[in-house]
Amino acid sequence: MTPPHPSFEHAAIWAVAAVATAGVIVRPWRIPEAVWAVCGAGLLVATGLVPWASARSAVARGRDVYLFLAGMMLLAEIARREGLFEWLAVVAVRHARGSARRLFALVYAIGTLVTVLMSNDATAVVLTPAVCAVVRRAGAKPLPYLLVCAFIANAASFVLPISNPANLVVFGAGLPDLVHWLARFTWPSVAAIVATYAVLVARHRRELGAPLAAHVPEMPLATGARLAGVGILIVAAVLLVFSALDRPLGTPTLIASLVVAALVAARTRAAPWPALRGVAWSVLVLVAGLFVLVEGFVRSGVVDTLVAAVHAAAAASTSATAFGVGALVAFACNALNNLPAGLLAGSVVQQAAVAPAIQGAVAVGIDLGPNLSVTGSLATILWLIAIRREGESVSAMQFLREGAVVMPVALVLSLLALLVLPGV
Numbered sequence: 001m002t003p004p005h006p007s008f009e010h011a012a013i014w015a016v017a018a019v020a021t022a023g024v025i026v027r028p029w030r031i032p033e034a035v036w037a038v039c040g041a042g043l044l045v046a047t048g049l050v051p052w053a054s055a056r057s058a059v060a061r062g063r064d065v066y067l068f069l070a071g072m073m074l075l076a077e078i079a080r081r082e083g084l085f086e087w088l089a090v091v092a093v094r095h096a097r098g099s100a101r102r103l104f105a106l107v108y109a110i111g112t113l114v115t116v117l118m119s120n121d122a123t124a125v126v127l128t129p130a131v132c133a134v135v136r137r138a139g140a141k142p143l144p145y146l147l148v149c150a151f152i153a154n155a156a157s158f159v160l161p162i163s164n165p166a167n168l169v170v171f172g173a174g175l176p177d178l179v180h181w182l183a184r185f186t187w188p189s190v191a192a193i194v195a196t197y198a199v200l201v202a203r204h205r206r207e208l209g210a211p212l213a214a215h216v217p218e219m220p221l222a223t224g225a226r227l228a229g230v231g232i233l234i235v236a237a238v239l240l241v242f243s244a245l246d247r248p249l250g251t252p253t254l255i256a257s258l259v260v261a262a263l264v265a266a267r268t269r270a271a272p273w274p275a276l277r278g279v280a281w282s283v284l285v286l287v288a289g290l291f292v293l294v295e296g297f298v299r300s301g302v303v304d305t306l307v308a309a310v311h312a313a314a315a316a317s318t319s320a321t322a323f324g325v326g327a328l329v330a331f332a333c334n335a336l337n338n339l340p341a342g343l344l345a346g347s348v349v350q351q352a353a354v355a356p357a358i359q360g361a362v363a364v365g366i367d368l369g370p371n372l373s374v375t376g377s378l379a380t381i382l383w384l385i386a387i388r389r390e391g392e393s394v395s396a397m398q399f400l401r402e403g404a405v406v407m408p409v410a411l412v413l414s415l416l417a418l419l420v421l422p423g424v
Contacts, residue, residue, distance in 0.1 A: 021340055024037055024290075038285060044296045045292070058292050064168060064248045064249065066288070067253060069165050069287065072257070073279045074276070075235060076126045081224075094218065101209070111153065112159075117236040120156075120367075120377070123153040123379070128150075128387060131148070132390040143392075144207050149383060154380070158188065158367045158368075161178070169346050174359075181243065188414040192411075224270075232260075234256065235256040294340060325358055333365070338367075338378070373399060
């Protein structure tokens with residue numbers, strides 16, 4: 001039998017990957033994201049479009065990402081169960097002293113802190129319900145504050161390597177150590193965070209001018225919440241040390257999180273199993289499936305084509321290429337979702353051995369681009385699910401109207417900071 005023509009194989013890979021990616025983003029018939037990714041990956045393997053050995057190697061490449069995600073999700077679930085995030089939100093309301101604008105700034109600051117130290121998924125999933133409950137208690141319109149949970153989850157996600165799992169995907173084994181990371185991304189991060197805040201405040205100045213409830217009951221900090229907070233700081237310190245030493249982050253993240261879980265369970269005399277059951281383990285399966293889908297893209301030749309295009313553009317101008325690639329990747333995230341887009345872009349920059357400026361621009365685009373639409377990142381999709389559970393609703397068009405103003409401003413300023421301002 002005559003083997004299929006390469007162009008037919010490539011078209012079949014793209015068709016399967018496109019349907020699977022669309023399923024992950026849209027979730028038709030409410031079928032979970034992981035099911036679409038795994039079915040797409042399984043179909044590629046079953047049809048021989050991706051050999052089993054290549055698929056297994058692709059899944060294995062994500063080991064550090066799986067461990068990092070598992071540790072962070074466990075830590076976030078412990079903090080949620082012990083009431084740490086709700087306590088932080090109540091503190092923010094009390095310190096706002098009736099000012100909606102001051103409350104907005106405090107929620108933004110808390111969201112930034114959680115994103116930097118725990119990753120964007122923790123902000124989108126865990127902080128959102130707490131913020132929703134507390135702003136209602138304060139008598140404020142929830143929309144501006146809920147948007148904070150979505151936008152800062154992406155805008156602050158390249159302050160540190162640990163702030164977004166996509167960072168690990170883009171850089172792979174070439175993840176910069178902490179010193180070089182801070183030198184490269186401090187000013188771009190500042191630009192993204194400040195610009196996002198300024199645009200949101202300007203767009204919602206009317207809501208933020210309304211008075212809040214004069215009094216919100218004080219909420220005591222429970223022992224478990226206090227331990228969870230200390231544990232988060234310890235885990236963050238451990239990760240900063242490992243990042244500074246240029247070591248993989250997955251294993252220390254999971255080990256440190258398990259230690260925190262054991263300490264909280266021992267101190268509160270509660271079984272750890274509910275926290276373990278509360279973790280969205282299917283996210284790990286989703287990411288593994290996406291690794292196989294990206295392996296299909298690699299085998300279709302698209303990565304080689306993109307590598308050649310990046311090399312040719314960089315030969316003419318590194319700065320222009322960095323800016324263009326960063327912008328292109330940012331918008332591509334909203335068509336592909338930033339996990340598959342990050343895996344694909346990471347494969348390109350790692351194979352192309354591009355200049356640090358281009359690789360940095362890719363990271364900025366992957367992390368910041370999803371602020372355009374609700375389909376841009378897994379964190380934003382999870383945020384949308386969280387607010388629906390709280391009885392709130394933000395349509396895709398409503399989010400797009402916000403993102404169409406917020407994201408481009410922050411992206412342009414962040415890329416300019418990356419390319420023009422000196423490292424710290």
